[in-house]
Amino acid sequence: MPVHSTRRLVLRLAFVVGVASLSAAPAAHAADPDYPTRPIRIIHGYPAGGGADVIARQFVASLQAASGKTFVLENKPGNAGNVAIGLAATAKPDGYTMVIGSSSNMVGARFFYKDVTFDVFRDFVPLASFLEGTFVLVARNETPANSVDDLAKWLKSRPQNRFGFSNQLTQLAGEYYKSKTGVVAEPVAYKAATDAYPDLQNGLLEFMVADGTTSAGPVKNGKFKAIAVMTGERHPAFPGVPTMRELGYEDADFSTWWAMYMPVGVDPQIAATMEKWVLAATKDPALIKFMHESGNAPLHDDAKATRAHIERELGRWPPLVKAAGIQPQ
Missing domain, CATH: 3.40.190.150 (Bordetella uptake gene, domain 1)
Structure with missing residues (x-):
């Protein structure tokens, strides 16, 4: 076969292989113009x-x-x-x-x-x-304390205390309160904050850090008391309740x-x-x-x-x- 014919054959084969390779390569994923087509x-x-x-x-x-x-x-x-x-x-x-x-x-x-x-x-x-x-430090109504410092003094006077938590942040906030005030309390885990509320009311828990969503109603209805807001600013759902920052705990933003x-x-x-x-x-x-x-x-x-x-x-x-x-x- 002439040299030029051989070259044409090689080039033709290369072109066919190249096209085949492109066809076999996975296409880049593109968004469906009709997205979404299902829930x-x-x-x-x-x-x-x-x-x-x-x-x-x-x-x-x-x-x-x-x-x-x-x-x-x-x-x-x-x-x-x-x-x-x-x-x-x-x-x-x-x-x-x-x-x-x-x-x-x-x-x-x-x-x-x-x-x-x-x-x-x-x-x-x-x-x-x-x-x-928003998260709030709450205690049972019978607790003879209405401030962060008074709550700490009362907890220190007791032989045993427990606090509840339902996620990493409320556990961290509870432990933060303990470390800053010298309070000793055993942490008790719950799947949800609402699961802990009966134990808070009946005295199995002395305090907990609760989410604003579920605690605003019970606090308003007098089922337990809000001691301090654990976030940077006060919240209208908890009128009159100071923040931890206001009370001198500068890094208390949870x-x-x-x-x-x-x-x-x-x-x-x-x-x-x-x-x-x-x-x-x-x-x-x-x-x-x-x-x-x-x-x-x-x-x-x-x-x-x-x-x-x-x-x-x-x-x-x-x-x-x-x-x-x-x-x-």
Whole structure:
């Protein structure tokens, strides 16, 4: 065969092989222009009926109204919310799984548990933040104390004390109070704050740090008393109750914040669409009204601001955890 014919054959074969290789290569994942074509599930790590669940359902309702799409909330309680985060971390990143992540899990879990399998930046794409939650130091009504210092004096006069907690942040806040005042009290874990309230009322617990969502009503109705707000500013749901900061505890800011996340690898266009919908939901007047009435505050942080918030909290938690003497279990 002539040399020039051989060259033409080689070039032709190379072209065919190249086309075949391109056909065999996996196509880059692109967002479906009709997305979503089915309901999107939102995984939530707390039990149905609790304060966290009430908040989540209100938010999902606002998200559906803002987007016109269907979202299904799935309660996956366990291990203080970490079970749900772990499930979301391994979910297919196809845009049909989201997770509500609190700062207790996304930031705090690594400081409390040795077996945490997820990492907020390695496994997730932050979308937007929608809530800042208030926490309050509460005690049973029969407690002969109405201030932080008087409560500490009374607790020190007793041979044994217990305090309840339902997540990493409320445990940290309770331990913080102990370390700052010299109080000795045994921590008792509950799946939800509402599970602890009967024990607080009947005297099995002396105090606890409770979320504003579930404690505002009982405090107002006189079932137990609010001693101090554990977040940076006072909240209208607890009129007249001072903050720990006002009382001289400068680093006592234990607000929680919630954000929406998708598994890493999700198409950027889908993430951007979801970010837009979440931010639109945060401006729903019904959601804003609910937040204020339930002892919380609405957030409107986009993906960039949410990531920056995570980074700040990852730097803030270690000294608080160390001061509280908490060791990963």
